[in-house]
Amino acid sequence: MHKGTGMKRFSWFAWLWFMIGAVYFIIPLWGTFVFSLQKQRGVLSFAAYQSAFADPNFWESFLFSNLMALLTIMASLLLIVPTAYWVRLRLPRLRPVVEFITLLPFVIPPIVLVFGFLKSYSQPFTLFGIPLFPSLTSNTLLTNFLLVMGYTVLALPYMYRAVDNGLRAMDVATLTEAAQSLGAGWGTILWRVIMPNLRSALLSGALLTFAIVVGELAIATFLARPAFGPYLALLGNHRAYEPAALAIVSFGLTWLAMGLINLVTRGTQAESIVTGAH
């Protein structure tokens, strides 16, 4: 009885703090939402949303950022999955070094990073007078490539941790050896054994990367690319209601992404519980 009462009291306490946190978060959001509906004087309407969506620059920047996000996710996966896998399998001693490198984007601000990029890659790269690759800001395609590389660096801490946690949850060494004994090479092992078992980790990392890329401002601005972040900043300087409407839309997209993560991860957690029962 006492135990039950204690648990109930604890539960109320937890709920209280949850409510305080939720109110702290929801009130500004609600305020932004209500503000976004007040474009027409005295009437609540979706006029700001209609106006924002009617702007061709919105679609151009939104689609551009989405494309960049997809390319960043692909680049991150190509870079991080084999790296994290190999570090866990063969080079566990290097793990602290790799972890440190992946945390650097938290220490180095994007503005510093993009200046470094411009300094290093805006000139043709030569070695002993032999040109190895041209200036990465000389045309749109190469600048987009540089932008994706910048985004990949920013996504490193999130993607690496997501993948590494996913790898930690499985017996990488034994699964690798089992696949090897059945004739599989490294490519097959990564593609058919490791990646499918990292499904939820990869999705988490990908969605976080997506969220970072779509909202990123500094790199895209200094590389002069028509991304969604600079568009939002510009809009905020000239309009009142549309930025609020787009902020709500961004929140909606982020929540949708988080919901998807939950949905996918829930199935995996249930599987782990059943496996643990054996």
Add this chain to the structure above:
Amino acid sequence: MAFLELSGVRKIFPNASSAAVESFDLAVERGEFISFLGPSGCGKTTTLRMVAGFETPTAGSILMDGRDITTVRPNQRSIGMVFQSYALFPNMTVAGNIGFGMSVAHMPKDEIQQRVREMLALIKLEALGSRYPYQLSGGQQQRVALARALAIRPQLLLLDEPLSALDAKIRVALRTEIRAIQRQLGITTIYVTHDQEEALSLSDRVVVMNQGVVEQVGAPFEIYNFPKTAFVASFVGTLNVVDATVVDPNTGALEVAGQRIYALPPLAGRSAGQTVKLALRPELFSPDSTGLHDENCLTGTVENVIFLGAVVRIHLRVGETLLLMDEFNNPNLSVPALGATIHLYFQRENCLLLVQ
């Protein structure tokens, strides 16, 4: 020529002070079932992993069917392996797991399906092909792992403590099944275990290992009844290992705690007064209540009597030495009282001198 030959195999891990495996020589015949038996850290799994290709020997060579595979990559050895932790691919169904090796080898789909059906029938899990590993019990998962390893028709099957994670009853049932399948397919098999009962009941030959070195290789009967070293004697089965003093090597006379006993003469390479290690199996003693035997009869005091179900184990103090005697249980067995003085008899041929 043997099917699998390990010659002078040695393995030292980086930064290790001693070798994990030292001077390992073994010739395995085609279709033979060999067990590596020993305590944790004795090098049995390391040796198995070198055969599988997951570790490279520091020295020595491994030949399979006349081909040197010492440095061949694991995925090019045609060796099936079953792991202690099953190692089934969680993202694949049972059928997907069994068919994996064949799909890697780009076999036609209908052939893969046919072989998967055969394998499912072999492990008697025909109805579970569409299940995922997490939906199976431990025993079922290990059966699937066995089927997966066999599906690729490997030349050699390796099993690394495959039953250790299972409970006792399933372990016994599954080991019988493994042996039956091995006999049915005639596949050369190496089985790693620290469980002597498993090794003795399954194998054609047992390799007993200790601290990276092979202590003895022989048939289970030979390993159990004629252990060559004190380690084998103590590790395989329960054994009394006692210190005895040689009295006369020509007649086989020895002395244990001041009492005269006889081993089969002559005691080659021993001299009078030398202390030797003597091995005596507890089940080869018999109580001598009538005092009929005038030789190989030891007298001692009962210190403890332990009921083990089929066997009753009596602890007998003979001087400084503690001897164990096993008697088969039966309802009419008269168990000696604690503190009673009794006599144990054993035959000369059951008295085994160990290499030290």
